[in-house]
Amino acid sequence: MKLIAAADRGWSIGNKGSLLVRIPGDQRMFRQETMGKTIVYGRKTLETFPLAQPLDGRRNVILSRDTGRTVRGAEVVHSLEEALDLLRDVPEDEIYIIGGETVYRQFLPYCDTAIVTRIDYEYEADAFLPDLDADPDWTLASESDEMTFFDVPYTFCTYVRTGGGCRRDERVQTED
Numbered sequence: 005m006k007l008i009a010a011a012d013r014g015w016s017i018g019n020k021g022s023l024l025v026r027i028p029g030d031q032r033m034f035r036q037e038t039m040g041k042t043i044v045y046g047r048k049t050l051e052t053f054p055l056a057q058p059l060d061g062r063r064n065v066i067l068s069r070d071t072g073r074t075v076r077g078a079e080v081v082h083s084l085e086e087a088l089d090l091l092r093d094v095p096e097d098e099i100y101i102i103g104g105e106t107v108y109r110q111f112l113p114y115c116d117t118a119i120v121t122r123i124d125y126e127y128e129a130d131a132f133l134p135d136l137d138a139d140p141d142w143t144l145a146s147e148s149d150e151m152t153f154f155d156v157p158y159t160f161c162t163y164v165r166t167g168g169g170c171r172r173d174e175r176v177q178t179e180d
């Protein structure tokens with residue numbers, strides 16, 4: 005599975021239920037990367053989308069503990085295990101974990117690639133991604149040339165897992 009996120013200098017990703025900043029070049033990259041694929045995200049991230057609607061052209065899998073919740077155009081799952089079960093037959097590289105913090109943390113052990121837009125600025129924040137530069141299981145494999153949004157520099161970084169992690173069927177099998 006792949007994680008895709010935009011994080012600032014301190015690995016912050018959001019504040020008060022919103023993104024830190026909307027960078028058009030980053031949004032284009034996100035759309036191109038995820039189009040036609042399966043995206044997995046939390047109920048609070050759904051609320052950050054236009055009209056709180058699922059994203060078009062992609063299979064949307066939303067996590068919520070509310071068993072009564074239905075979302076038109078999306079599949080709602082109620083636990084990590086249910087999500088992993090639903091995704092069992094989807095090829096690894098077609099699954100994108102798109103946030104927010106709680107969902108990134110739960111799925112990180114199952115991800116082998118992280119596409120992170122690194123924004124060289126420090127925003128006020130209350131949601132964070134684990135620092136992959138400080139994690140010995142992750143290695144920065146590539147980084148784009150620097151781009152700027154107004155005066156804020158950013159790059160597209162690809163991290164790959166070089167240790168640790170678990171197979172996505174491990175937890176499901178353990179429970180069988």
Ligand SMILES: NC(=O)c1ccc[n+]([C@@H]2O[C@H](COP(=O)([O-])OP(=O)(O)OC[C@H]3O[C@@H](n4cnc5c(N)ncnc54)[C@H](OP(=O)(O)O)[C@@H]3O)[C@@H](O)[C@H]2O)c1
Nearest residue numbers: 009010018022023046047048049068069083103104105106
């Ligand atoms: N920079 C980025 O790339 C990026 C990307 C996405 C989001 N964000 C930001 O991240 C912040 C939101 O993150 P967040 O951690 O507060 O929220 P979140 O992960 O988007 O959603 C949390 C919700 O997901 C559901 N959930 C999570 N784990 C679950 C599980 N194991 N089983 C069932 N349901 C589960 C619960 O929904 P219920 O409450 O309905 O039970 C929970 O309240 C926002 O500021 C957003 O803008 C940033």
